[in-house]
Amino acid sequence: MHHRYLEELRQRGYRITPQREIIIQAVADSTAHLTAEDVLKLIRPRSEAINIATIYRTLEMLVEEGLVIRSDLGQGQAVYAPQQHGPHIHLVCRHCGEVIAADHTMADSLQEQIRARYHFEADFTHITIFGLCAQCQSQEK
């Protein structure tokens, strides 16, 4: 998967340094969400020279190019996931932190309404909705 990412970035005029390549490989070949810290841990064995600032910059570049999706799962740190991770809606319990992956097609009608009303192409491939899970609701009662 990361070869396609590298090729697309080169075609768009990005210069891919060896450090960037290692970072891109780690996130592009992942199927899960990764924080910048997770990426750092993953690549540590391969390169000691890469720092967290370089990782953030590279991840943000991938987000800007639409290759990686940035989300907030309520952990205080953004999580990054490659395109192939989605689409799904994350239902995150604000109390216990449980994450449920829900069917993204439920967002279709909302996307339709936003398009019609604001001419805005909403990106619903990987969105987060915060709330309370069934178990925490019963505990609150």
Ligand SMILES: [Zn+2]
């Ligand atoms: Zn809960």
Ligand SMILES: [Zn+2]
């Ligand atoms: Zn996800």
